[in-house]
Amino acid sequence: MTPSAATPASPRRERVRRATIEEIKETARRQLAIEGAATLSLRGVAREMGLTASALYRYFPSRDDLLTDLVVDAFTSLADRLEVALDAAWEGSGGQLWVDVARAYRAWAIEHPSDYTLIFSTPVPGYEAPEDRTKPAMFRGVGVLLQVMTRCVAAGEMDPDRLEELLSPALRPQLEAWSASGEAPLPPGALSAALTCWATLHGLITLELFHHLPPMLDGGALFDQQMVVVLDRIGYIGPRPT
Amino acid sequence: MTPSAATPASPRRERVRRATIEEIKETARRQLAIEGAATLSLRGVAREMGLTASALYRYFPSRDDLLTDLVVDAFTSLADRLEVALDAAWEGSGGQLWVDVARAYRAWAIEHPSDYTLIFSTPVPGYEAPEDRTKPAMFRGVGVLLQVMTRCVAAGEMDPDRLEELLSPALRPQLEAWSASGEAPLPPGALSAALTCWATLHGLITLELFHHLPPMLDGGALFDQQMVVVLDRIGYIGPRPT
DNA sequence: CACTTAAGTTGACGGTGTTCACAATCTGCT
DNA sequence: AGCAGATTGTGAACACCGTCAACTTAAGTG
Numbered sequence: 200m201t202p203s204a205a206t207p208a209s210p211r212r213e214r215v216r217r218a219t220i221e222e223i224k225e226t227a228r229r230q231l232a233i234e235g236a237a238t239l240s241l242r243g244v245a246r247e248m249g250l251t252a253s254a255l256y257r258y259f260p261s262r263d264d265l266l267t268d269l270v271v272d273a274f275t276s277l278a279d280r281l282e283v284a285l286d287a288a289w290e291g292s293g294g295q296l297w298v299d300v301a302r303a304y305r306a307w308a309i310e311h312p313s314d315y316t317l318i319f320s321t322p323v324p325g326y327e328a329p330e331d332r333t334k335p336a337m338f339r340g341v342g343v344l345l346q347v348m349t350r351c352v353a354a355g356e357m358d359p360d361r362l363e364e365l366l367s368p369a370l371r372p373q374l375e376a377w378s379a380s381g382e383a384p385l386p387p388g389a390l391s392a393a394l395t396c397w398a399t400l401h402g403l404i405t406l407e408l409f410h411h412l413p414p415m416l417d418g419g420a421l422f423d424q425q426m427v428v429v430l431d432r433i434g435y436i437g438p439r440p441t
Numbered sequence: 442m443t444p445s446a447a448t449p450a451s452p453r454r455e456r457v458r459r460a461t462i463e464e465i466k467e468t469a470r471r472q473l474a475i476e477g478a479a480t481l482s483l484r485g486v487a488r489e490m491g492l493t494a495s496a497l498y499r500y501f502p503s504r505d506d507l508l509t510d511l512v513v514d515a516f517t518s519l520a521d522r523l524e525v526a527l528d529a530a531w532e533g534s535g536g537q538l539w540v541d542v543a544r545a546y547r548a549w550a551i552e553h554p555s556d557y558t559l560i561f562s563t564p565v566p567g568y569e570a571p572e573d574r575t576k577p578a579m580f581r582g583v584g585v586l587l588q589v590m591t592r593c594v595a596a597g598e599m600d601p602d603r604l605e606e607l608l609s610p611a612l613r614p615q616l617e618a619w620s621a622s623g624e625a626p627l628p629p630g631a632l633s634a635a636l637t638c639w640a641t642l643h644g645l646i647t648l649e650l651f652h653h654l655p656p657m658l659d660g661g662a663l664f665d666q667q668m669v670v671v672l673d674r675i676g677y678i679g680p681r682p683t
Numbered sequence: 684c685a686c687t688t689a690a691g692t693t694g695a696c697g698g699t700g701t702t703c704a705c706a707a708t709c710t711g712c713t
Numbered sequence: 714a715g716c717a718g719a720t721t722g723t724g725a726a727c728a729c730c731g732t733c734a735a736c737t738t739a740a741g742t743g
Contacts, residue, residue, distance in 0.1 A: 209741060209742085211741085212688095212689075212740080212741075216689090216690095219690095240729085240730060241730080241731065241732090242729075242730065243730095250691075250692095251692055251693080252730090252731075252732085253692075253731095253732075253733075253734095254690070254691050254692075256732075256733080257691075261731080261732080262730095262732090316562060319647070319651065319653070320647070320651060330652065337653065365670050365673075367662060367665065367666035369665070369666070370658075370663055370666045373658050373659055373662065373663070376657045377657055377658060382655065383655070394645075394654075394663065394667070395641070395667055395670055397644070397648070398641050399637070399641045400644065401644040401647065401648060402639070402641055402642070402643040402645065403636075403640040403644065405561070405562070405643065405644070405647060406639070406640060406643060409561065409562060411561070411579065412636075413619050413622075413625070415615055415618045415619055415622070416612075416615050416616070416619060417611070417612075420615065421612055421615070421636065423609065423611070424609040424611070424612045424633065425637060427609070428607050428633075428637055428674065428675070429637075432670070432674030432675075433670075433674070451709090451710060451711080453709090454719095454720075458720090458721095482698085482699060482700085483699080483700065484699065492722075493723055493724075494699090494700080495702080495723075496721070496723075498700095498702085499720075499722075500721095503700080503701080504700060504701090
């Protein structure tokens with residue numbers, strides 16, 4: 200009844216089924232990239248695959264489910280990229296680690312603008328991503344940022360007084376609650392610092408991506424500088440990254 | 442031929458025409474607010490107005506032009522709100538001015554989430570806002586932020602050494618070019634600082650608006666704290682805002 | 684082989700943006 | 714007053730969309 204394979208069925212069937220699903224998603228992704236989320240349509244995907252639109256319903260119960268899959272995939276792709284950057288720069292200072300991860304974040308966003316808008320805004324009408332499916336995927340990416348902060352703290356590169364100083368009384372208990380939830384096992388000050396970093400990172404990237412920055416500004420140079428600046432007053436006291 | 446009124450025509454005609462246009466935009470805005478940009482459709486607007494869909498084409502050459510009008514209106518509304526905040530807090534310190542304007546910015550975003558996503562992302566498929574029409578409208582809002590920074594500098598509340606220190610060599614000439622263009626008549630360091638503020642502001646708001654922040658965090662408390670932190674980070678040395 | 688299950692097609696329904704030919708209305712002019 | 718012309722609205726049509734139900738075809742299993 201349901202298109203999802205509850206029973207293993209035959210291995211061969213299952214294999215080709217997965218391949219078809221992957222082809223659908225790939226085609227959809229391509230159409231998504233061609234011109235924003237503009238021209239994405241089930242019928243279009245089916246047409247390009249030489250299928251009828253209704254055939255796709257054997258694989259996805261609705262267009263929104265296909266979209267959700269794309270959202271999850273995009274989050275995963277971003278997280279993968281960040282983790283690669285994290286591993287590659289793990290030996291250096293925490294500050295360098297942050298800058299490298301941030302650059303990877305921006306690079307991914309610029310290479311996959313349609314995916315970025317897909318996951319960080321709602322470019323498709325009538326579609327709201329279901330949190331229960333997308334949130335875990337998103338959190339892998341956020342987790343990398345938290346790991347960077349964790350490393351900074353562990354390496355003694357964060358000024359504890361400064362971290363404490365940045366906390367407003369209203370915010371402290373909330374951050375403690377977040378920390379206690381297990382999602383983000385860091386002291387409140389470090390969490391606050393990480394949020395500052397994330398907001399700046401995300402804000403600058405969306406401004407650049409949607410062409411809200413003056414055109415004479417080179418996004419890369421501005422970005423690099425801003426990432427260093429944000430480190431600085433968050434209480435980072437380690438070696439200056441390049 | 443063209444729906445736009447090149448000739449003044451009769452004053453009466455012109456008046457009722459403007460009223461109709463306004464009613465169309467209002468209806469569209471309402472539909473937009475009802476559930477995101479999801480359910481916005483020309484036919485829906487026409488239906489609610491007791492008109493045929495094709496009748497709207499007497500007033501807007503296409504759906505995208507209607508959207509562009511909404512975008513411009515939204516930018517204008519935001520700018521109005523910011524200017525009110527600017528005037529109201531003009532007497533206080535630059536830091537207080539910044540926090541008040543930033544709060545107004547967030548308040549507007551939260552009260553008009555659909556408008557915010559409409560102007561700062563691309564929530565409608567196939568639609569890309571034409572820059573020549575939207576950019577001037579957007580710049581009024583950015584201009585307020587720049588005025589805040591101007592005031593901070595004029596009041597001697599910005600540490601000039603710090604501003605200088607924050608500039609990367611790659612970025613300086615670009616910011617100087619921007620400044621020279623007349624759009625943003627501020628020294629490069631101050632421009633950089635203003636961009637930092639804007640990116641943080643914008644980033645945090647989009648994260649909150651799209652529910653990418655952990656739910657136990659109160660957006661308002663986090664926001665206030667972050668706005669103070671960002672001030673600090675960019676070399677603000679005036680009295681601490683509340 | 685017969686039987687079950689999955690994959691795909693056909694055709695429809697109601698929705699969308701858009702166009703075009705036509706009718707109704709209002710305005711200005713003589 | 715009456716006519717000409719512009720303005721505003723309608724109705725039907727076109728091509729597209731997501732979705733569903735009934736049907737046919739193919740594949741795998743006992």
